[in-house]
Amino acid sequence: MTTPDLVVRGGLLALPDGIVPGTLVVDGGRIAAVLPDGVAVPETREVLDADGAVVSAGVVDLHVHFDVPGIDLADDFRVGTASAAIGGVTFVVEHPFSDPPTTTTDRYAAKARTAAERAHVDFGLWGALTAPSLDHMRGQWELGASGFKAFLPDNDMGFPPATPEDLRAGMTTAAALGARVLVHAEDRAALADGASRMREAGRSDVGAFLDVRPPETEVRAVAHVLDVARATGAAVHLVHLSTPASVDLVAAAVTDGVAATCEVAAHHLLLTDEDLRAQGGIALCAPPLRSTAEVDAMWERVADGRIDAIVSDHCPCEPGVKQAAGDDALAGPYGIQGVQEYVALVLSEGLRRGVALDLLLDRLTARPAALCGVADRKGALRPGLDADLVVLRLDRPWTVDAAAQQYGELRWSPYDGFRPTVRVERTVVRGRTVAVDGALVAAPGTGSFVPLSRQEVARG
Numbered sequence: 001m002t003t004p005d006l007v008v009r010g011g012l013l014a015l016p017d018g019i020v021p022g023t024l025v026v027d028g029g030r031i032a033a034v035l036p037d038g039v040a041v042p043e044t045r046e047v048l049d050a051d052g053a054v055v056s057a058g059v060v061d062l063h064v065h066f067d068v069p070g071i072d073l074a075d076d077f078r079v080g081t082a083s084a085a086i087g088g089v090t091f092v093v094e095h096p097f098s099d100p101p102t103t104t105t106d107r108y109a110a111k112a113r114t115a116a117e118r119a120h121v122d123f124g125l126w127g128a129l130t131a132p133s134l135d136h137m138r139g140q141w142e143l144g145a146s147g148f149k150a151f152l153p154d155n156d157m158g159f160p161p162a163t164p165e166d167l168r169a170g171m172t173t174a175a176a177l178g179a180r181v182l183v184h185a186e187d188r189a190a191l192a193d194g195a196s197r198m199r200e201a202g203r204s205d206v207g208a209f210l211d212v213r214p215p216e217t218e219v220r221a222v223a224h225v226l227d228v229a230r231a232t233g234a235a236v237h238l239v240h241l242s243t244p245a246s247v248d249l250v251a252a253a254v255t256d257g258v259a260a261t262c263e264v265a266a267h268h269l270l271l272t273d274e275d276l277r278a279q280g281g282i283a284l285c286a287p288p289l290r291s292t293a294e295v296d297a298m299w300e301r302v303a304d305g306r307i308d309a310i311v312s313d314h315c316p317c318e319p320g321v322k323q324a325a326g327d328d329a330l331a332g333p334y335g336i337q338g339v340q341e342y343v344a345l346v347l348s349e350g351l352r353r354g355v356a357l358d359l360l361l362d363r364l365t366a367r368p369a370a371l372c373g374v375a376d377r378k379g380a381l382r383p384g385l386d387a388d389l390v391v392l393r394l395d396r397p398w399t400v401d402a403a404a405q406q407y408g409e410l411r412w413s414p415y416d417g418f419r420p421t422v423r424v425e426r427t428v429v430r431g432r433t434v435a436v437d438g439a440l441v442a443a444p445g446t447g448s449f450v451p452l453s454r455q456e457v458a459r460g
Contacts, residue, residue: 002027003042003043003044003045004025004026004027004032004042004044004045005026005027005028005029005044005045005046005431006024006025006026006027006044006045006046006047006048006387006431007023007024007025007026007041007042007044007046007047007048008023008024008026008048008050008055008389009023009024009041009047009048009049009050010023010049010050010051010052011050011051011052011053011054011055011391012050012052012053012054012055013034013055013381014054014055014056014057014357014358014361014365014381015034015380015381015382016366016380016381016382018358019054019357019358020036020037021036021037022034022035022036022037023035023036023037023039023041024055024381024387024389025041025042025044026387026431027431028431029386029387029430029431029432030383030384030385030386030387030430030431031381031382031383031384031385031386031387032383033383034381034382034383048391048426048428048433050391053391053392053393053394053425054357054391054392054393054394055381055389055390055391055392056361056364056365056381056389056390056392057090057361057365057366057369057378057379057380057381057385057388057389057390058088058089058090058091058121058365058378058388058389058390058427058428058429059087059088059089059090059091059343059364059365059390060089060090060091060092060093060364060365060368060369060372060374060378060379061084061089061091061092061093061311061312061314061339061368062093062263062309062311062368062371062372063093063095063239063240063263063265063311063312063313063314064080064084064092064093064094064095064311064312064313064314064339065094065095065097065157065313065314065315065316065335066079066080066081066094066115066314066316067097067098067099068316068317068318068410073098073111073114073115074114074115074117074118075118076098076115076316077094077114077115077116077117077118077119077123078118078119078120078444079316079407079408079410080092080094080314080316080339081118081119081120081121081123081447082120082407082408082435082440082444083314083337083339083340083406083407083408084120084121084314084339084340085120085121085427085429085434085435085440085442086340086407086424086427086435086438086439086440087339087340087341087342087343087344087424087427088343088344088390088392088424088427089121089312089339089343089427090121090122090378090388090389090390090427090428090429090434091121091122091123091124091369091374091378091379091388091450092121092122092123092124092339093123093124093125093126093372093452094111094115094123094124094125094126095126095149095182096108096125096126096127096128096133096149096159097157097158097159098111099158100158101128101130101132101157101158101159101160102125102127102128102140103128103130103132103133103136103160104132104133104136104139105136105139105140105143108125108127108136108139108140108143108145109143111125112125112143112144112449113449115449116445116447116448116449117444117445118444118445119444119445119446119447119448119449120429120434120440120442120444120446120447121427121429121434121446121447122378122386122388122429122430122447122448122449122450123447123448123449123450124144124146124372124373124374124449124450124451124452125144125145125449125452126145126147126148126149126182127140127141127145127147127148127149127179128140128148128149128159129148129149129150129162129166129167129170129171129174129181130150130151130159130160130161130162130166131160131162131163131166132160133148133170134166134169134170134173137170137173137174137177137179138173138177141177141179141454143451144449144450144451144452145179145452146179146180146372146373146452146453146454147174147179147180147181147182147237147372147373147452148170148174148179148180148181148182149182149183149184149239150162150166150167150170150181150182150183150184151183151184152167152183152184152185152186152187152188152221152225153184153186153187153188153191153286154188154191154192155184155286155332155334156331156332156333156334161188164224164228167181167183167225167228168228168231168232171228171229171232171234171236172232172234174232174234174235175232175233175234175235177454178454179235179454180234180235180236180237180371181229181234181235181236181237182236182237182238182239183221183225183236183237183238183239184239184240185218185221185222185224185225185238185239185241185246186213186217186218186221186286186287187216187217187218187220187221190216190217190220191212191213191217194211194212194213194217195212195330198211198212198330199330204327204328204329204330204331205326205329206276206277206280206281206284206326206329207277208329208330209276209284209288209329209330210273210276210288212330213286213287213288215242215243215245215246215290215294217287218241218242218243218246218287219243219245219246219249222238222241222246222249222250223249225238226249226250226253226258226260229253229258229259229260230253230256230258233259234259235259235260235261236258236259236260236261237260237261237262237263237308237371238250238260238261238262238263239262239263239311239313240263240264240265240268240287240311240313241262241263241264241268241287241298241307242264242265242268242287242288242289242290242294242298243287243290243294243298244294244297244298244300244301246262247262247264247298247301247306247307248301248306250262250306251306261308261309261371262306262307262308262309263307263308263309263310263311263368264298264301264302264307264309264310264311265285265310265311265312265313265336266310266311266312266313266336266338266342266345266346267283267285267289267313267336267338267414268287268289268290268295268298269295269298269299269302269310269346269349270342270345270346270349270415270418271283271289271295271414271415272289272290272291272292272295273288273289273290273291274292275289275414276288276289279326279414280323280325280326280329281322281323281324281325281326281327281329282319282322282323282326282412282413282414283336283414284322284325284326284329284332284333284334284335285313285315285334285335285336286332286334286335299349299350299353299355302350302355302359302360302363303353303354303355303356303359305359307363308363308367308368308371309363309364309367309368309371310342310346310360310363310364311368312336312338312339312342313335313336313338314335314336314337314338314339314342315333315334315335315336315337316335316337316408316410317333317335317337317410318410319410319411319412321333322412323412336414337410337412337413338413338414338415340405340406340407341400341413341415341418341420343364343390343422343424344398344420344422344423344424345400345415345418345420346360346364347360347361347364347392347394347420347422348420348421348422349420351394351421351422352421357394365378365379365380366379366380367379372452373452373453373454374450374452374453375453376453377450378450386429386430387428387430387431388428388429388430389426389427389428390424390426390427390428391424391425391426391427391428392422392423392424392425393422393423393425394421394422395421396421396422396423396425397419397420397421397423398419398420398423399417399418399419400413400415400416400417400418400419400420401416402415402416405438407440424438425437429442429446429447432446434446
């Protein structure tokens with residue numbers, strides 16, 4: 001073996017078959033070897049002593065939105081991927097809600113080029129499934145979109161919602177390509193009718209928002225999406241499911257042979273509807289936060305493996321605008337920015353609830369890497385894969401303070417005051433340290449656009 005670039009020693013390696021003491025050898029940005037504890041290590045240019053910490057593959061976040069109106073796209077990715085790096089996320093997949101929406105092949109290509117100018121971590125891009133994008137799905141697929149996002153309800157992002165006809169046509173195309181369809185599933189007609197009735201009654205508070213979007217609006221939409229997937233043969237991924245009944249529908253469909261998967265956003269595991277009532281617009285998201293009982297049931301489905309991935313669903317916004325959203329909760333904007341905090345918070349809460357660490361890490365790394373089509377490069381500590389790593393201290397309590405800790409100017413969080421026990425100590429992308437102890441240490445442009453693999457999706 002030639003002199004490697006980096007040796008990571010003294011840590012507990014989160015390997016595919018367990019968490020064990022060991023040493024990583026990194027060369028050329030990739031993992032060259034995984035050595036058992038006690039085996040002599042080669043001379044190297046750099047040594048990282050993990051000193052008993054858990055060393056995991058870097059986190060793969062399938063669901064981020066980095067576009068901030070009024071900031072150019074390159075700067076959006078500079079800020080968003082910096083926050084990801086600080087939080088232990090080494091690969092993100094961004095959704096097509098940029099301004100303008102990424103609904104054409106040309107826009108997809110331009111977004112990949114522009115975002116790479118300032119990204120701190122590697123990234124992929126989902127394609128779009130809307131009426132304007134139906135003729136561009138193959139072109140986006142050829143550029144690296146292994147999946148296409150369909151948004152069923154009306155939204156505050158200017159992204160055209162998919163009608164039932166659009167969804168069926170897009171799923172038919174996706175099935176032919178061997179691609180996946182990602183769906184935000186809420187019943188658009190029911191939401192529109194409910195909002196109209198609330199406004200007629202003079203209500204637009206967060207309570208009205210919760211009344212308009214009960215769990216049933218998600219469950220009905222999920223059932224419809226699964227029926228279309230069954231009819232077209234498309235692989236479908238239900239994004240940010242918020243209620244256990246929806247997860248159970250996905251699990252039942254899988255038993256029936258449907259290629260269906262699902263994810264949960266961190267805020268649907270960490271916050272409840274009572275947090276929304278207390279915080280107002282800061283905690284406003286769609287689907288909304290649910291009851292404590294439903295959050296507990298979602299954790300049960302994480303623990304038993306029915307949920308495939310845990311994501312941030314990071315969505316930035318001006319703090320004043322977000323706070324004011326509580327005054328007209330029916331209008332939005334919706335979304336939680338949390339890519340910088342969610343890994344530590346989810347691991348802390350999961351461990352507190354008795355969920356196995358290796359399962360939690362799998363749903364943050366290997367499984368999402370397979371779902372988006374980068375398992376041949378990301379998501380595991382295995383020779384030949386990119387040396388994307390996160391060093392985790394499991395016993396280092398700290399307090400979330402968005403104003404003091406967050407990267408960029410939009411410093412707000414519904415998690416202010418939370419006290420996780422897990423701390424992200426270091427983040428490494430392709431063998432290069434990008435963040436240490438909450439501070440960014442790499443320059444913009446360290447990250448690269450990674451086309452997503454269609455073959456991996458077809459197998460997934």
